[in-house]
Amino acid sequence: MKDYLDGLNHAQKDAVINYQGPSLVIAGAGSGKTRVLTFRIAHLLKNGVKPYEILSLTFTNKAAKEMCERISLIVGSQTTKYLWMGTFHSIFARILRKEAEHIGFVSNFTIYDTADSKNLLKSVIKEMALDPNVYKISGVLSRISSAKNDLITAEMYQSNNQLIAHDRQSKMPELSRIYKLYVTRCRNNNAMDFDDLLLNTNVLFRNKPEVLEKYQEQFKYILVDEYQDTNFSQFLIIKKLSAKHRNICVVGDDAQSIYSFRGAKIENILNFRNDYPEYQLFKLEQNYRSTQNIVNAANSVISKNRKQIKKDVFSENDEGELIRVFELYTDAEEGYLVANKINDLRMSEHYHFRDFAILYRTNAQSRIFEESLRKKNIPYRIYGGLSFYQRKEIKDILAYCRLVVNKNDNEAIKRIINYPKRGIGDASVDKIEEISLQAGVSMWHFISNIDKNPELATSGRLMKPLLVFREMISSLTLRQDEYNAADMLIQIARESGMLKEMHSDQTPEGISRYENIQELMNAVQEFVSTFESTEEVPTLANYLQNVALLTDQDTEKGENDVVTLMTIHASKGLEFKNVFLVGMEEDLFPGELSTHSASDLEEERRLFYVAVTRAEKNLVLSYAKSRYKWGTLSARKPSRFIQEIDAKYLDWQAGESQNNRTFNQSFKGRTTIEDEKFAEQQNVTKQMNQTGDLQIPESQNSSFKTSAKLNLKAGDIVEHQKFGIGQVLQINESGSNSVAIVNFQNGGSKQLLLKFANLRVIKK
């Protein structure tokens, strides 16, 4: 008996040691899925399989990294280093770079993220002189994306009568041509979008059987995590790669398939038995995470779905508390309740803030909870929103890097040719693009030859800045292999003028931008340092290779003790001692979505299941009987899914304080709570208390947007959207701009350019 297997239960162990042939591991929520996956790989390695013969695919970098670390603990990091472990996109990007010439790309191709794709698509639609109100960027892009995920190339699209008919019916007959031109432009730019990484891998394997064979031979064992979330394109890659050895292990839970809107096909996991008839089935059914009540309640909901693989998830933990359902009158009341409950539980059970999560269906729902948490001085962190790599300043500086590495990247050049401003205006950029497109060359090619064709410079004024720009980029390009990525980044930041631009901007936004650049530099420095013991050189090109595939979660900082707010989608795979599932009204969640087919309903039910199974100890469901949406207050009903939970697991409670509180249902304003405590808060003299904290009453009519006309004076208390509460120390008038120096509660004093500041006045 090998000791490293001892900690596994029977089912887990079975799934680990039977590693030959196709395996389907159905892993119920909280059943130790990652454990099985890591131990299975470790077990393969212990049984003499070479690390480079193992291909292990995940959906997030975080999952890959975590798994790698856990395997290292068993077999050592020298071995795991050679595993092919990563996200679908990063692994196949790696293969595509290696084999780029087989499909007509250059190895240094740029990976376009969604924003890049949108920009490109925008200019395609403009180029084709189509009405952008008819051809909406996001709609068109999602059509193209789903075509790609179904492996329908532009050529196939064109000759697919059904699709063409559909487009004609939806009044977008040009979609097929847009798709084609978009693909052409990507190719011209030597760029691939996310979907291309998968599509082109399929194309590569289809067109070059000898290449496919090479990888089929190499990857003797293939493992796929979260198999229920794979799309058709991913499915086919796996199928092709595993065709030779047929040692494929897929792990997942059909009950947690919640990404169909992104092309995920639950059928992939449901039909595994048909694709690999000789498969072995392993079911992990013991849930180690949650109390019996939570597990049983979750089961009672998901059992109503038709499309599913039968399993019997159970818990041997304590029976636990009943699930509490709170019916409240308004969202403000809901926020108040959640904040109160967090404090109560924290006091009575000694939980940390990080033991709490507030989960909701859509990001927009977070606001009311932010407010209520802030009022009670409960620290929190919102996940979602703009990711680090999506920030303008980061995208800008990376665009410089991209251009240095890939001269065909027109999207990059357009982004930074006049940033910081150097006198090459929009009209000139359009002209340059037009001429170079007609000439069939990249914009960079045109610019770098501008002195040979001076007559092409649209105006004499343009020549000089173009030459300066060319000189800067050329000079950086020459250096790119001499210096490492970190040094290059600094040089780019300096020589482009970006650093200067950032530095001179002393608004809080400007300061934060500067800090972001700094943070990027740290990340690059870290990347460089991982190369220390290797012979490879951490060039800028190397760094750029996967940067588009990084997301915010990968740069996660050390975890603070804070309450977590996120969407249910984002919570997948995580667990919390106490979960508040809020906004559980029918129209938000769900049943009455605009499109409600039977399978949509089932997916919503799975989403609900995912949410419920995040909780370990306490689960609170809440909904408001009335809620503002788009400015209108209307009556709400509880989500049908609450009723679908077997009633014996529920503890219904009306608004907690009906005894000592009266509810104002006249709905004037959003606050309808009128209890002593709250009234007290309203009357609190708005000043700093001993600890320097502020007790802030909800101000009724002030909003964040009228900052330009605030007329602040020293001594005023203000609230900034990002920086929180502070007191104005001083106002400086400089020309037409007023600058306030504000002392913020947390984060010291900052200068605010009032024009830009998202301020509201708390007290004059």
Add this chain to the structure above:
DNA sequence: CCGGTGTGGATTTTT
């Protein structure tokens, strides 16, 4: 380069 005005869109989003 700005500020004012008009318009359209308002699920979820691991890559």
Add this chain to the structure above:
DNA sequence: TCCACACCGG
């Protein structure tokens, strides 16, 4: 209703 954006005029 509330936000981001495109557009226009000074």
